[in-house]
Amino acid sequence: FNAEAVAAFAHATGFPVVADPLSGLRFGGHTRTTTVLGGYDAYLDERVTADWADPEVVVRIGASPTSKALRKYLARTDARQYLVDPTGRWREAEFGATDLVEAEPSVLAWRLSQLIRNRPDESWNALWTDAEDAYWDLVDDETDTFEGRVAADVADLAPEPSTLFVSNSMPVRDLDRFARPSTKSRTVLGNRGASGIDGIVSSALGAGSAATDHLTLLTGDLAYYHDMNGLLALGRLGVDATIVLVNNDGGGIFHMLPIEEYEPPFTDQFKTPHGLDFAATEDLYDLSFASVDPDDFRDAYAESVATDGTDVIEVRTDAESSHRVRERIADRARERLSESD
Numbered sequence: 001f002n003a004e005a006v007a008a009f010a011h012a013t014g015f016p017v018v019a020d021p022l023s024g025l026r027f028g029g030h031t032r033t034t035t036v037l038g039g040y041d042a043y044l045d046e047r048v049t050a051d052w053a054d055p056e057v058v059v060r061i062g063a064s065p066t067s068k069a070l071r072k073y074l075a076r077t078d079a080r081q082y083l084v085d086p087t088g089r090w091r092e093a094e095f096g097a098t099d100l101v102e103a104e105p106s107v108l109a110w111r112l113s114q115l116i117r118n119r120p121d122e123s124w125n126a127l128w129t130d131a132e133d134a135y136w137d138l139v140d141d142e143t144d145t146f147e148g149r150v151a152a153d154v155a156d157l158a159p160e161p162s163t164l165f166v167s168n169s170m171p172v173r174d175l176d177r178f179a180r181p182s183t184k185s186r187t188v189l190g191n192r193g194a195s196g197i198d199g200i201v202s203s204a205l206g207a208g209s210a211a212t213d214h215l216t217l218l219t220g221d222l223a224y225y226h227d228m229n230g231l232l233a234l235g236r237l238g239v240d241a242t243i244v245l246v247n248n249d250g251g252g253i254f255h256m257l258p259i260e261e262y263e264p265p266f267t268d269q270f271k272t273p274h275g276l277d278f279a280a281t282e283d284l285y286d287l288s289f290a291s292v293d294p295d296d297f298r299d300a301y302a303e304s305v306a307t308d309g310t311d312v313i314e315v316r317t318d319a320e321s322s323h324r325v326r327e328r329i330a331d332r333a334r335e336r337l338s339e340s341d
Ligand SMILES: Cc1ncc(C[n+]2csc(CCOP(=O)(O)OP(=O)(O)O)c2C)c(N)n1
Pocket: 167, 168, 169, 170, 171, 195, 196, 197, 198, 219, 220, 221, 222, 223, 224, 248, 250, 251, 252, 253, 254, 319
């Protein structure tokens, strides 16, 4: 998949690129000259977009986006929506697309970019870029540590170039919300829609064995636990990786659900804390394991990517307070952007 082809299409049309973290478009040199957006999960809220002109055409490449706000936005617009899928499969959860185009996306994007003559009203594009800038300012202003910052730090500090494998649950959502589009060269991979949080370690190390650049796996503790056996591949496949283990002792994602108010069953049946000490994986799989506070994560990560061998950096976080920070940033973004409309 060629990011430059989509960039050429975006140039020809003047359309902004709304880039899921797994799209291959969030990061890379093309972002220097193309409008690539990543903060949409906060601002594509009905209260913000109510006054925005509806798009007339949406071209969607690949599977359903990670962001629920983006999926809902696409479901409520009246736009003509072309879903481009090389296998000709209707891979979108909201059934908002109007047309299915069976084509290789890069080829289609190149060809269309040659045919386009008209550019849309610049003010429409400005709505999105203004919201985007306001959103990233709010993220920068947030001083409390939270899990989202770990994802942003990985996207920021990973070596050039890098492969980043992000687990399901909060890691991919945090990368979506808090990793600002940048010119850095990152191949971001995930397993969305496959087997949930199972097989993450194996999938990441498999990808790392095929990639020639540095591999970082960003994973939650339950996903790590689910597939600890997959760590055997480190020795067998000779993979060198940095594994960032965000340990909030259970499924932090479930704080997003109304069930978090109901105790029982929230802790025992949803969050499912395990209390495991993952340091034991150091001896078992011959890796190096360090546990750090979120404030020390940047230094630990920078050191790990600079040295050989596999390091697991466990970042001890609090799921609940992390959620409150995510909510606070989203609320502020909505308030600020619905005021300015
Ligand atoms: C194989 C499988 N079992 C169960 C689930 C349901 N599930 C979705 S997210 C999640 C919690 C994941 O916890 P963790 O990896 O620690 O990430 P966190 O939510 O804390 O970010 C669970 C159990 C799933 N997606 N896949």
